Amino acid sequence: DASVTAGPTADAPGQKAVAVMTSGGDAPGMNPNVRAIVRTAIAKGCRAYVVMEGYEGLVRGGPEYIKQFSWEDVRGWSSEGGTNIGTARCMEFRERAGRLLGALHLIEAGVDALIVCGGDGSLTGADLFRSEWPSLLQELKDTSKISSEQFTRYQHLNICGTVGSIDNDMSTTDATIGAYSSLDRICRAIDYIEATANSHSRAFVVEVMGRNCGWLALMAGIATSADYILIPEKPSSSREWQDQMCDIVTKHRSRGKRTTIVIVAEGAIANDLTPISPKDVHKVLCDRLKLDTRVTTLGHVQRGGTAVAFDRILATLQGVEAVNAVLESSPDTPSPLIAINENKITRKSLVDSVRLTKSVAEAIHAKDFKKAMSLRDTEFVEHLNNFMAVNSADHNPPKLPQDKRLKIAIVNVGAPAGGTNSAVYSMATYCMSQGHRPYAIYNGWSGLARHESVRSLDWKAMLGWQSRGGSEIGTNRCTPEEADIGMVAYYFQKYKFDGLIIVGGFEAFVSLHQLERARDNYPAFRIPMVLIPSTLSNNVPGTEYSLGTDTALNALMDYCDIIKQSAASTRGRAFVVDVQGGNSGFLATNAALAVGAQVSYVPEEGISLDQLSQDIETLAESFETAQGRGRNGKLILKSKNASKVFTPEVLAEVITSEAKGAFNAKSAEPGHVQQGGLPSPIDRTRATRLAIKAVGFIEDHQEAICSARADDEEFDPDDSEISATAAVLGIKGSNVAFSSIRQLYDFETEIAKRMPKVIHWESTRAIADSLVGRKKVDAK
Numbered sequence: 001d002a003s004v005t006a007g008p009t010a011d012a013p014g015q016k017a018v019a020v021m022t023s024g025g026d027a028p029g030m031n032p033n034v035r036a037i038v039r040t041a042i043a044k045g046c047r048a049y050v051v052m053e054g055y056e057g058l059v060r061g062g063p064e065y066i067k068q069f070s071w072e073d074v075r076g077w078s079s080e081g082g083t084n085i086g087t088a089r090c091m092e093f094r095e096r097a098g099r100l101l102g103a104l105h106l107i108e109a110g111v112d113a114l115i116v117c118g119g120d121g122s123l124t125g126a127d128l129f130r131s132e133w134p135s136l137l138q139e140l141k142d143t144s145k146i147s148s149e150q151f152t153r154y155q156h157l158n159i160c161g162t163v164g165s166i167d168n169d170m171s172t173t174d175a176t177i178g179a180y181s182s183l184d185r186i187c188r189a190i191d192y193i194e195a196t197a198n199s200h201s202r203a204f205v206v207e208v209m210g211r212n213c214g215w216l217a218l219m220a221g222i223a224t225s226a227d228y229i230l231i232p233e234k235p236s237s238s239r240e241w242q243d244q245m246c247d248i249v250t251k252h253r254s255r256g257k258r259t260t261i262v263i264v265a266e267g268a269i270a271n272d273l274t275p276i277s278p279k280d281v282h283k284v285l286c287d288r289l290k291l292d293t294r295v296t297t298l299g300h301v302q303r304g305g306t307a308v309a310f311d312r313i314l315a316t317l318q319g320v321e322a323v324n325a326v327l328e329s330s331p332d333t334p335s336p337l338i339a340i341n342e343n344k345i346t347r348k349s350l351v352d353s354v355r356l357t358k359s360v361a362e363a364i365h366a367k368d369f370k371k372a373m374s375l376r377d378t379e380f381v382e383h384l385n386n387f388m389a390v391n392s393a394d395h396n397p398p399k400l401p402q403d404k405r406l407k408i409a410i411v412n413v414g415a416p417a418g419g420t421n422s423a424v425y426s427m428a429t430y431c432m433s434q435g436h437r438p439y440a441i442y443n444g445w446s447g448l449a450r451h452e453s454v455r456s457l458d459w460k461a462m463l464g465w466q467s468r469g470g471s472e473i474g475t476n477r478c479t480p481e482e483a484d485i486g487m488v489a490y491y492f493q494k495y496k497f498d499g500l501i502i503v504g505g506f507e508a509f510v511s512l513h514q515l516e517r518a519r520d521n522y523p524a525f526r527i528p529m530v531l532i533p534s535t536l537s538n539n540v541p542g543t544e545y546s547l548g549t550d551t552a553l554n555a556l557m558d559y560c561d562i563i564k565q566s567a568a569s570t571r572g573r574a575f576v577v578d579v580q581g582g583n584s585g586f587l588a589t590n591a592a593l594a595v596g597a598q599v600s601y602v603p604e605e606g607i608s609l610d611q612l613s614q615d616i617e618t619l620a621e622s623f624e625t626a627q628g629r630g631r632n633g634k635l636i637l638k639s640k641n642a643s644k645v646f647t648p649e650v651l652a653e654v655i656t657s658e659a660k661g662a663f664n665a666k667s668a669e670p671g672h673v674q675q676g677g678l679p680s681p682i683d684r685t686r687a688t689r690l691a692i693k694a695v696g697f698i699e700d701h702q703e704a705i706c707s708a709r710a711d712d713e714e715f716d717p718d719d720s721e722i723s724a725t726a727a728v729l730g731i732k733g734s735n736v737a738f739s740s741i742r743q744l745y746d747f748e749t750e751i752a753k754r755m756p757k758v759i760h761w762e763s764t765r766a767i768a769d770s771l772v773g774r775k776k777v778d779a780k
């Protein structure tokens with residue numbers, strides 16, 4: 001959605017100056033955001049500035065605090081945690097006098113536009129600054145601090161916000177820069193704690209950050225299948241939460257769980273606004289349940305370290321969009337805030353977003369919790385309902401009446417991908433709370449056809465699956481036709497399945513197509529069937545996102561960070577990294593964006609000799625300019641299918657030979673490491689969300705297909721209502737949607753290439769290239 005195109009040259013008349021600052025609490029991803037803003041501004045022919053130490057730097061002013069930055073100054077910042085330009089809490093900026101100084105200093109530095117990366121406080125300050133700008137300017141002129149020319153030249157200050165905050169508390173955006181990195185740190189810590197809790201059969205109370213927002217606690221609760229969470233948005237009386245928590249923990253223990261994890265948000269409160277501390281929770285667990293209980297406060301570890309891939313990419317795309325927004329903005333356009341909704345970078349009104357965010361805190365303080373909840377985005381509410389349904393629900397009695405309870409089968413197809421187990425776990429536990437019977441088909445279609453590998457899923461046996469990598473129920477690439485579709489139908493008939501959820505990649509897509517087409521011959525397939533895409537290649541038509549891509553991206557990114565460091569230490573070295581992904585360049589492109597790789601070669605483009613020699617030339621220039629700066633390790637990411645001739649080894653040899661001693665290249669093969677170890681929190685929580693939606697799909701489509709199930713005369717597979725009962729569940733732009741497999745397979749898929757016809761991430765390639773100064777040769 002955002003794009004960078006080269007603008008006028010650096011010294012063009014009327015050249016604009018864009019400044020960026022980071023403010024409020026630091027968040028992983030701020031550095032990639034600054035990098036993208038600085039480089040995009042320069043690529044668009046502007047001067048780029050950074051304001052050091054947040055608003056403190058504006059108030060102090062001068063070249064020490066408002067610094068012009070070059071392309072090279074942000075080299076390597078994609079991989080660095082925190083914020084290298086500093087952040088501070090600045091009391092003076094809260095006063096008009098401080099803001100007056102800020103305005104003067106910006107004008108002195110010649111800045112036209114300011115991009116603020118921070119939380120709601122920082123963006124409130126930014127909005128106030130912009131609304132006051134005309135009066136500040138007037139006062140500076142009246143007191144002769146600025147000239148008439150300056151007064152005319154700086155009539156309007158364009159301001160734009162990118163939300164950098166680990167709390168994810170900004171309304172109108174699904175994610176803030178840093179939140180998923182923080183969630184990653186929390187989940188890792190809880191995964192570690194889980195092991196020791198299990199060893200001693202202990203309870204742990206874990207405190208996480210979040211003053212007015214329980215997003216981190218909620219998402220960590222889902223991702224680690226915690227027993228209970230306490231968040232500010234949904235408080236109850238002290239009696240109620242204590243009883244509810246004890247009840248749930250007791251039930252979990254009685255079903256055989258050895259560990260208890262309760263996550264408490266920093267701002268957790270009871271409905272009379274009394275804070276709930278981890279100590280309070282500890283006391284209840286010890287006194288009432290006699291559990292051996294420990295408290296862990298994660299503290300600043302949650303802010304630490306390098307950003308996860310999602311945050312790096314989000315920060316980069318939003319940085320590009322922020323520069324576009326300030327350059328397009330006119331005096332009449334409201335200040336924008338750069339948001340993300342599902343998978344789409346969007347612009348929102350900064351004032352409205354800040355106002356809405358503040359009203360959540362106000363509603364909480366006014367004890368209007370219903371309103372607080374309604375002001376959170378719908379996804380937050382959905383996640384909370386999911387948490388309750390999967391982790392805390394009563395299985396006895398289940399929610400649905402007897403006649404609505406279904407037998408739902410789940411199968412994994414294709415290579416393992418992060419989040420596959422989470423989807424199985426969530427689907428099964430949610431089914432149990434609804435009253436359905438979840439079945440697993442072990443070892444894919446071949447397992448079913450050859451060994452009748454069907455087992456009803458058991459709650460206790462699945463403990464820990466939410467956070468486990470690989471596929472617990474086993475997976476392979478075999479399709480129903482390859483396995484024996486007649487036998488598959490026979491077992492569907494035998495077990496009387498009412499619905500099917502397939503979790504997998506392109507073979508899973510083909511499987512769904514085969515089953516849907518076979519409905520004519522086999523009434524057993526006349527049931528709602530849904531595919532949750534799960535593959536690191538992210539090549540399933542009908543979705544922009546498959547489970548496992550985030551885990552794979554992080555695994556590849558971590559690998560690349562390490563070898564980039566090695567390359568930088570060796571001086572003058574480039575690594576050519578072999579990237580998986582079949583015919584899809586998604587993984588290579590996004591990893592290149594996340595690690596700042598110099599080049600990515602993808603199957604969609606191939607490798608031409610012209611482009612290769614251009615890339616070697618650019619590499620040589622880049623090594624030359626980076627001389628003596630230390631950060632001169634370079635990466636070239638090559639999708640395996642980008643070229644059969646240019647293997648990573650051959651590419652490395654060609655590059656080394658062409659570099660004529662100026663630098664050298666080596667190949668590196670992360671191989672199956674790219675499937676990742678533990679699934680990332682994004683894959684875990686998305687798996688839960690999609691699994692619950694998939695069960696809902698089966699419930700909702702029973703009626704449409706039920707009556708046609710037994711009656712051959714009546715059954716019309718071409719009826720649109722019937723064909724809609726076999727669908728792919730995908731994320732498309734800013735929506736989560738079901739698309740019928742017929743429509744996708746017949747019209748939106750390049751079957752031979754195993755790819756969707758439309759590549760949704762094409763614009764990302766241009767951004768990845770432009771942020772490293774790669775020159776593209778026109779394809780002949």
Ligand code: ATP
Nearest residue numbers: 024025055089090093094118119120121122125165
């Ligand atoms: P986090 O979400 O990490 O807390 P934040 O941006 O909300 O980040 P704050 O401490 O609230 O963090 O704000 C950062 C800075 O923004 C303040 O120190 C102050 O300089 C400025 N600021 C905040 N609120 C205002 C305001 N109402 N008017 C002017 N400036 C403000």
